[in-house]
Amino acid sequence: MTQNASTPELLWRPDPDRVAASRMAAFRTWLRAERGVEVADYQALWEWSTGDLEAFWGALAEFLEVRFHQPPSRVLAEDTMPGASWFPGATLNYAEHALRPGPGKADADLAVIFDREDGRHEELTFGELRRQVAAVRAALVDLGVRRGDRVVALAPNTPSTLVAFLAAASLGATWSSCSPDFGARAIADRFTQIEPVVLFAVDGYVYNGRSFDVRPTVAQLREEIPTLRATVLIDYLSAEATLDAAIPWNTLLAEHENAELTFDPVPFDHPLWVLYSSGTTGLPKGIVHGHGGIVLEHLKALALHCDFAPGDRFFWFTTTGWMMWNFLISGLLVGTTVVLYDGSPAHPDLGVLWRLAAANRVTYFGTSAPYIQTCLKQHLRPAHEHDLSALRSLGSTGAPLSPEGFDWIAEEVGREVQICSISGGTDLCAAFVGASPDVPVWRGELSCRMLGAAVAAYDDTGAPVTDEVGELVITRPMPSMPIYLWNDPSGARLHEAYFEPYPNTWRHGDWIRITPRGSAVIYGRSDSTLNRGGVRMGTSEFYRVVESFDEVQDSLVIDTSAAGTEGELLCFLVLSPEVALSELEPRLRAELRASLSPRHVPDRFVQVEEVPRTLNGKKCEVPVKKILAGTPPERAVSRDALANPDSLRAFLDLTRWESPKVL
Template sequence: MADTPDVLWVPAADQAGPMAEFAAWAHERHGVDTSDYAALHAWSVSDLDAFWAAAAEFLGMRFSTPPTATLGSREMPGAEWFPGATLNYAEHALTPGPGREDADIALLYAREDGLERTVTHAELRDAVGRARAGLVRAGVGKGDRVVALAPNCTETLVAFLAAASLGAIWSSCSPDFGIRAVHDRFAQIEPMVLVAVDGYVYGGKCYDIRPNVTALQAQLPTLRQTVLVPYLDEDATLDDTTPWAEFTAGHAPLAFEPVPFDHPLWVLYSSGTTGLPKGIVHGHGGIVLEHMKALRLQMELGPGERFFWFTTTGWMMWNLLIGGLLVGSTIVLFDGNPGYPDLGTLWKLAERHRVTYFGVSAPYVQSSLKAGLRPRDQFDLSAIRAIGSTGSPLSEEGFRWIGDAVGGSIQICSVSGGTDVCAAFVGSSPTVPVWLGEISCAALGADVVAYDEAGKELLDEVGELVITKPTPSMPVMFWNDPDGTRLREAYFEDYPGVWRHGDWVRRTPRGSYVIYGRSDSTLNRGGVRMGTADFYSVVEGFEQIVDSLVIDTTELGAKEEGALLCFLVLAPGASLEEVEPLLRKALRSELSPRHVPDRFVVVEAVPRTLSGKKCEVPVKKILAGVAPDKAVSRGALQNPDALDPFLALAPGGS
């Protein structure tokens, strides 16, 4: 395809660190070729048993009962990892060791209104022991469910670790979720204890959610206890709740319940754009091993590092962020609006707390770029060695902006994965260069390739992103899916025995990857397929465009090519008459004449899921005449009213 893109970052010639140490150790112990990352990765996917056993040993997995094998069964779905082993996530996160001694800082917490807190490991262990005792008094034990309607704060982390220490199953929602969205998630798993805040702060405003908590109590009949965290007001009360201070009043020593490797750790959820969100269940062992591999090797986090990623408790990146404790890093928790009072907020946080690994979303990078920010000129960001980006493909302009406006020596770690595996299967390595617009490599142990429709592997061509071999953090099950039917339909229906993720990807001869967007919302014009990410990078590069949504109706089953529609959210003062000719010219020259929309339509907002994804597929279904309630669940949307213009355009709409 295209020529080799510019190299924006290269590893030091004498690069040393955990990845290099692991490569040398694997060569010495296993006699495998680890001369470069490509060779190490090839071994990691060709000999799953040897690689994952080596990773578990090198990374210091704590087995209460040792496994009888590495991989009992390798069939997908249904792979059986480390049969016979028992362990506990919380034990890995809380046991004293490098970076986790009593005086070491476990977490730095900051809220948008200036509230901050520093918590040492001694304090964290004490708090978890107290919360654990509260859960025991409530009757919580192994397999019971504990849920939280709470932000990215200390108490949420404490409650999770306490639940995990007991072998209870955790699930969380961000407090800005609506009642129906929370109910649709939590009701499925029948929780015993709900931990909730009295409210939250966002964009300079305080929101009291106690009425939501009361409503949820009435809708969740399995609740035995609701614990109220006074997050906005230290004197906050609510009927039929237990104050957090009372719940954690009793001191108790920490203990860790050994559970099987695949014992459920937490339940995450699919976007829920159609029907109820699917409850995606991950196991203790798979998450511990996958997160330690990702954090320690791919990201080289460990003692002395400060790890930040902007996230809420309703996104899987929260689960990865708190995993920093597994490798002895200090985790930096931020709660609030990343753009309040301005887009410098997170960069200021990075300066104040000397963040070394700074993670955000691609849209945040794009917003900073469009706002003309040059953080390196305003803040001391010398501690940052790597910037992580996920959530959507990072544009070439975003790559260049980081190098120019943030720091030329910073490694740009664009990564892609999903809630489904609670991990990134393509990302970065400290031993692999960063090429403009590309994700550097596949993660160790992840056999990521592109398939055509017949299941033939493609190189340097766009195809379906598939994973051909099992990885430990793939779901152990979907909740309420006893025979695994929904799990198979979600990932294994198109290519039996192979995980189809639902993204378009191109694997380059360099071993890097380019993600083009969801394969079920691809623009297919005259046989030329293109991901929506390419389209958005052009359209949203205009300062007159705040947001956009592109829909190719051809994929809805029409015998002839359907219309290509582009919906635009305009910046204040901008007009469609002014910007449309410019858009058409840019799309024609930068994409292709086939990808110039038949029609541009101005809307007030683009419908997005609670996790921030554009609702491309649901809107396509609505425009094809699918009943709205079958196309999308309004409770799964950030902005349900944003659907109205699309309903009006649907067959029979008004």
């Protein structure tokens, strides 16, 4: 799978003064003085960081002042995957790093800004945050919560959710959360696996101008999770909200308002939280990350790559069911104010997040590539309509950001704003390709491989390639790789998920091209490749062309080819109102033929009302392909893993599984 590419347009160049003042530059200076390591530029630093893992991660921990209560015997005891043993013997605590005194963390310094779509606004200083965490920690201790117990939350992206998490982490309990807009079955599929002892839950939430009562779901969960000892009800919609046998949040805080804040040191690989795979084809995998790996990985990303410092304000549009929430709240590790938002990104209009950024003087604005694409198609002009003078960087993830998305950001947000297109995964709770303050931004490209992330592209034979599209792999361990999957004592599921077919190598499941500049382009999932006449192409290239049409609101492309046979190429389209497919189709065919190839012009275009998406908003390419191949839908995809399960009906109509009894 090759890609002919010339050097793209340079959209952003690092300012020399900013580079000199960055933490990345300070780290290189420190390495020279303290370790005798000379690295001329970012590429040389990356090569050293992935070539000598022990030296890099050990130096990083010292430079960023990781506090070990018990020091490690070494940095990396086993350089294997899976099974790498990081910082053996060390003890530490994530919550302590988030709340310990330091630059930007004085009691009066602002820790959290929160806005809700209906106008609710809250702010918490570090002093107030510490007091609330101390109170909830004391309450959890009174409820019998101990190290290793699981504490879960059915709650949105709010200060109380953050407080509950930090309290649980402070005593070594393991955290997990779901967004309250998840269906009851999807929540139970996640929480019942890990047998939690305490549930934090809101009484309801607001979205798109409506209020939703969550208490019936909470009552159902309590019946399905026999291990629960207590439920804490957070009065998020109404101060009068009650639930039988539940402890009111405000009562919990008041009864422990004078509690002392302490932190229990735990081993480096002690479980911090459980995140989940999408669960489209069965129970979601419970992905367990450790305290130490997340502290190191997030400190590296936020201090060095994002160049955060006290006074910065960090926003990412996310829910508590997406790993970007975990990444966002880690801004506290570096003394940055985290900006939380709960609500629809399009209510009352698509400008709501840009107004939030202006009002709160956000310096780093994070969102998804589909949101950027929507802003582009709606012809928004944020910098012309709002004061975004504080904005320094714009992060994008969740899907490949198209070159046109890069152009829109440069033109309508600001050419001085660094475009930080990143790619990573829930599996590592980290980005492994992204941006750095000392690396340029090229149109359509992720600027660099992250420090310590030995990312490579493999061809069909398992050999590394440069400037060719290949399988995205990681060839050396990273501290934030899962310590295990839940209910996988032998490690067989972990090995099957990430370490086949390449021994001792992490296979992530994406197509990537690494350029001679050290930048990268992501082309979509490797298990949903368009293989036409032996010419393979990532789906992101297809979507870039189709969704550039204003008349197309969303799309899904499926290659029904199976091993040894070439099937149909089908393009499903969600069209704007009053757009006729018959009139649009010839233009689509002509543009796809010219921009991609004649082989990648679909055999059929089919109009649908919705594209099936997971609860985290990802297109369901592989499940739909399975359904179109004749797999019964109940085996192809878990209905409860979808944000819009009824969207599957249009695809069932194309198969023999048309009976309304199926779904």
